[in-house]
């Protein structure tokens with residue numbers, strides 16, 4: 420059975436490998452774009468140091484990060500969700516969410532399982548709002564977020580131009596009920 424595991428600073432390599440595979444799927448094989456970047460450079464020592472540092476920052480101190488992953492049968496990570504605290508202290512009651520499942524594992528309930536884990540974490544850690552950004556034609560993700568109570572808070576038309584395509588960026592937000 421697939422379960423979620425809290426990410427630790429020691430997981431950097433598997434995290435980077437999973438994200439590299441997952442981001443490469445954006446816009447491929449009929450899938451919608453879901454990343455503004457074609458790839459992320461995980462080689463820089465600064466990125467690794469930032470990753471390790473942010474996972475250790477206690478809440479609600481600015482720039483904290485927590486993440487959960489799902490391990491595939493061969494111990495590779497196949498899905499992730501990250502929750503991020505703002506760098507601005509006056510925003511400490513909010514967190515920003517990112518999520519990705521590798522395409523071979525879509526539609527098995529993994530996305531929903533990760534989202535429920537994050538919402539539960541927020542509830543126990545005095546986070547009152549979860550915010551996220553999603554591209555306008557990412558119907559799978561929008562469906563998932565709506566089903567959990569996220570509401571559209573705004574849309575930036577034509578925010579990105581990716582491979583010659585104009586992409587709207589929607590902000591969605593969830594009020595955490597205590």
Ligand SMILES: CC(C)(COP(=O)(O)OP(=O)(O)OC[C@H]1O[C@@H](n2cnc3c(N)ncnc32)[C@H](O)[C@@H]1OP(=O)(O)O)[C@@H](O)C(=O)NCCC(=O)NCCS
Nearest residue numbers: 453518519520525526527528529530531553559560562563
């Ligand atoms: C969006 C994403 C996280 C969903 O993960 P998943 O594990 O496939 O989703 P689940 O199996 O948990 O499905 C949960 C709900 O999401 C919605 N959903 C998922 N895939 C869908 C699809 N292809 N079409 C429509 N709705 C879909 C449904 O509401 C579904 O509930 P249901 O199965 O009861 O109908 C996954 O498609 C993904 O990682 N996509 C690429 C990366 C991405 O878009 N990240 C989000 C960027 S904002």
